[in-house]
Amino acid sequence: MVPHLITALTGPINELEQRILDATPVIERWFRLEWMEHTPPLYCSVDIRNAGFKLSPVDTNLYPDGWHNLSPDMLPLAVQAGQAAIEKICPEARNLLIVPENGKPSSFYLASLARLQEIFRMAGLNVRFGSIDPAVKRAVSYALPDGEKITFEPAQRTRYRVGLKHFDPCTILLNNDLSAGAPGILEDLHEQYLLPPLQAGWSVRRKSRHFQCYEEVAKRFGKLIGVDPWLINPLFASCGEIDIHEPSGGECLRSNVDALLTKIRRKYKEYGINEKPFVVVKADQGTRGMGIMTVRDAKELAQLGSKPTRGKALPEVPHGEVIIQEGVLTNERIHDAVAEPVVYMIDRYVVGGFYRVHADRGEDESLNAPGARFVPLAFANNTQLPKPGVKAGASAPNRFYMYGVIGRLALVAASYELEATDPELEALA
Incomplete structure (x- = not known):
């Protein structure tokens, strides 16, 4: 299934596609050479924004859900990839334990x-679900719309291994x-593979570290094919942990927002882009796209830390450590509604x-919000392979590639x- 796109690609994106x-x-x-040197996460999803003049990831999820939104036609491809992954990790594997989210699962998550x-x-594995939620004391079954059911069982620790009865x-x-944080039940495992590793959890992981790594990748890739890395890379800045009620916290945020907007304006001027930049x-x-604030001018942050005046709410700043990321418009439309691709x-x-x-x-707002719907992409099947001879911007399969x-x-x-956050590699360094 190929979605009907009412947008045509023009300008820099056409050149990038070509x-x-x-x-x-x-x-x-x-890519082959990269994977000879580095190990990819077992699975991953990436939110991408196509502004028409640049195309870049805006979020990378190492614990993706939403697998049911993929086209059933793509299932054989996923199974084949799953087999390849398991063969590399544990060729003799029989059993796979999936650890789900804590709390009561929604029907979508199930x-x-x-x-x-x-x-x-x-892919050839016995698959069961082991919950690490302290509230799950015994097996709990949930019904699915097709009449099947999913059972969560309490994960059990026996010496250096985790499993079920x-x-x-x-x-x-x-x-x-x-x-x-990382629960003790998952620490210090013996001859068991935990994927993704504990340092991929949000108690350790930071988006700023990821996009710092992505910036390095984008520069190398841009040099490889002869394009400006900015066309595929969202600029960013980080303040670390800030308290907007402290003068230093508000100033750090304002100065970084202003500096980043200045950089984006220069790039917009370079490419003749008439849109107003934002961060x-x-x-x-x-995760989940919560606590996001859009800023077009650092002056909008002038009142942060002060008390709100009657009838005027102040913008809400995410708590704790924050990342300031270049805002990327989405120029894609499906039936007049804005859309963004997510790659699995x-x-x-x-x-x-x-x-x-x-x-x-x-087009300048997060689409990861209640009310979103999902249209599967056909990334690879017999009729939807890339067509190198087709004019850039005219082929949806080329765009999907x-x-x-x-x-x-x-x-x-x-x-x-x-790799940068692997405690074993850090100990050897």
């Missing part, structure tokens, strides 16, 4: 887990972002994706990021 298509053999070889279970079961897995797949201030850790990967392979579509949001390249660049950055 460069990527022309350089496909060079690009694919570059549907995602069911698809994830299906993928790895078809009469179920000893070779690999543990985390689908829990560990925002509250997004958001938490440096955490298992191991080093793109296995599908979807457009996140939101009729009530603007371009999205897959950007998604994989973020995947490479994630591998760098995990």
Whole structure:
């Protein structure tokens, strides 16, 4: 299924697409060499924004849900990627334990887990769900719309391994972002693979570190195919942890916002872009698109830390550590609603994706909000392979290939990021 796109690509993005298509053999070889040196996360999803003049990732999720939103046609590709991943990690594996999020699961999350279970079961593994939620004391079953059910069982620790009663897995797949910190039950495991590793959890992980790694990847890739890295890289700045009620905290935020906006204006002028630049201030850790503030002028932050006047609310700044990221418009439309592509990967392979579509949001707003709907993308099937001879901007499959390249660049950055925070590698350094 190919979504009906009412947008045509013009300007710099057309040139970028053409460069990527022309350089496909060079690009694919570059990725192969990267994966000889670095280990990709077992799975990953990447939110991408296409502004028409630049195309870049804005978020990389190492604990992706939403698997049920992928096209069923892509399932064989996901199964094949899952098999390749397991063969590398533990060729003799029989059992896989998936650790879900804590708390009561929504119907959407259960549907995602069911698809994830299906993928790895078809890849040749016995798959069960082991919850680390202290509230789960015994097995709990949840009904699915198709009449099937999902059962969460309390994960059990036996000496240096984690499993379930009469179920000893070779690999543990985390689908829990560990925002509250790494629980003891998952630490110091013996001859068991924990994927993603504990340092991928949000108690350790920072978006600023990821985008620092991505910036390095974008520079190398830009040099490889001869394009300005800015076309695929969102500029960013970080204040660390700030308190807007302290003068130093507010000043740090304002000065970084102003400096970043100045850099973006220069690039807009260079490319003749008439849009007004903006930045997004958001938490440096955490997911789900919560606590996001859009800023077009540092003056908008002048009142931060003061008391609100009657009838006038002050902008809400995310708590704790924040990242200030270049705002990227979305120039994609599906049936007049703004849309952004999300690319899904298992191991080093793109296995599908979807457009996140939101009729009530603007081109400069986050679409990861209640009311969003999802339209599957056909990244790879017999009739939707890239067409190098087709004029740039005229082929949706060519555009999807371009999205897959950007998604994989973020995947490479994630591998760098995990290496940089690996406690074992840090101990050897």
